[in-house]
Amino acid sequence: MASPGYALSRSVKEGGIAFKLAHGEDVFDFLSLNSELNSIFNQGMASITTTTMDAIISSYRNGFLGLKGTVVDVGGGIGVAISEIVKAYPHLKGINFDLPHVISNAPPYDGVTHVAGDMFNAIPPAETIFMKTIVTLVFPFQTILHSWNDDDCVKILQNCRKAIPKETGKVIMVEIILDRTEDDPFNDIRVTSDLAMLCFSSGRERNEREWEKLLGKSGFCHYNIVKIPTLFSII
Numbered sequence: 251m252a253s254p255g256y257a258l259s260r261s262v263k264e265g266g267i268a269f270k271l272a273h274g275e276d277v278f279d280f281l282s283l284n285s286e287l288n289s290i291f292n293q294g295m296a297s298i299t300t301t302t303m304d305a306i307i308s309s310y311r312n313g314f315l316g317l318k319g320t321v322v323d324v325g326g327g328i329g330v331a332i333s334e335i336v337k338a339y340p341h342l343k344g345i346n347f348d349l350p351h352v353i354s355n356a357p358p359y360d361g362v363t364h365v366a367g368d369m370f371n372a373i374p375p376a377e378t379i380f381m382k383t384i385v386t387l388v389f390p391f392q393t394i395l396h397s398w399n400d401d402d403c404v405k406i407l408q409n410c411r412k413a414i415p416k417e418t419g420k421v422i423m424v425e426i427i428l429d430r431t432e433d434d435p436f437n438d439i440r441v442t443s444d445l446a447m448l449c450f451s452s453g454r455e456r457n458e459r460e461w462e463k464l465l466g467k468s469g470f471c472h473y474n475i476v477k478i479p480t481l482f483s484i485i
């Protein structure tokens with residue numbers, strides 16, 4: 251996992267993603283080809299997610315209470331986040347959507363259907379889409395949108411738009427928002443995550459203006475930001 255750091259200077263000078271220069275594959279292809287690492291990665295994501303879901307579920311209570319129908323967690327890993335959401339808000343049904351090699355490791359949860367697929371092709375239809383990022387310093391390349399460059403993010407968000415009802419659909423993203431002006435103890439780790447994205451993906455962390463631009467380009471003209479007591483905000 252340290253090797254992409256050693257490829258960073260080559261990536262800056264010659265172009266290309268440092269992770270791919272170091273390992274010959276993009277990160278998610280690399281995981282799909284290494285079943286032991288894939289399993290460690292999925293379990294790691296699941297345990298980190300368990301620690302942040304409490305803050306998300308309680309801080310966004312009115313948001314979840316106002317939803318109806320089905321929520322699809324895009325890039326939901328083995329389904330921990332969506333299972334916690336439907337447990338806390340049982341009026342909702344959940345779909346956990348991820349790549350086939352991840353879904354094949356996912357355990358069953360009440361109220362959750364697992365669906366395998368590729369978010370660059372199509373996302374299962376639902377009233378609401380949930381996308382949650384993760385940051386760890388061991389696997390610092392966590393998606394969802396911060397792992398991808400702007401063009402890829404627009405493709406993902408446009409697919410989100412196609413999957414939800416035109417007038418009433420909603421996308422809930424849990425992402426980092428860079429903010430240099432605020433005196434916030436999480437700011438240093440947000441910048442560290444931005445550097446980590448440079449090593450592990452084509453992505454980056456973004457400030458509010460950059461998020462607004464990305465959302466606008468993808469056809470979402472209304473958004474709100476809800477600050478929660480973690481590294482992340484809800485957009």
Ligand SMILES: C[S@@+](CC[C@H](N)C(=O)[O-])C[C@H]1O[C@@H](n2cnc3c(N)ncnc32)[C@H](O)[C@@H]1O
Nearest residue numbers: 295299325326327348349352368369382392393
């Ligand atoms: C950081 S992990 C899991 C994050 C998860 N949302 C959570 O909070 O635990 C990101 C997930 O995105 C998935 N992913 C990557 N590319 C994808 C694609 N093209 N389509 C669907 N899922 C994808 C990965 O397999 C991985 O499980």
